[in-house]
Amino acid sequence: KLKHLEEETKTKYNVKLLESQSKIAIMEEKLKRQSEILEDTKSIEELLKKKTGDVSVYKGKLDEKYIETCIKEIINQDFIVENTGKINQMDIIVRHKVTPFRIGIECKDKKELTKTDMTKFIRDKTTNKFDRSIFISNCEIKGILTCENTVKTIKDETYIYTKDQLFLRAVLQHYFCSLDL
16 A cells, blocks of 8 residues: 555656646746847837937838737747848748748838839749748838728738738738638
8 A cells, every 4th residue: 555655646746747847848938938028129129219310220120120029929839030131031031930831021111112122022032932921011002002001912922001000910910820831
């Protein structure tokens, strides 16, 4: 009986230990995500300090950082969000951890889009072989979207025209929740 009781106690202890380790792993993951959000928030605050007047570089970086932060909060653990800052790529890349699936996101915070902006978007999508792509603009996307707070998908390209952060967040949440991988 004593040996049976000892084994039963050991088993219960091991089960409790595994449960505790699992809870610790979940808490560590949450802490990691919160740390990332804190770092992103610090970056946004720094960019907000620099955003004075019409300096498009800082406005663009602030816009990208906000969108990157939104996506990190929305997507699940299966994806990685990158803001590479490299030339001839999209502003933000979302890639699946297991499959080769990638989404390129281009952000434009301008008074008016140029033909070059659209050409670059298509070129970067094609050159980098993104599975899907998103073009987010705070102004009209001629020939595609003329009304504010609208979205249009053409094949594997999604276009969003909005100045409303709540609308943008809702669209991105719907987009990423609708992915079928």
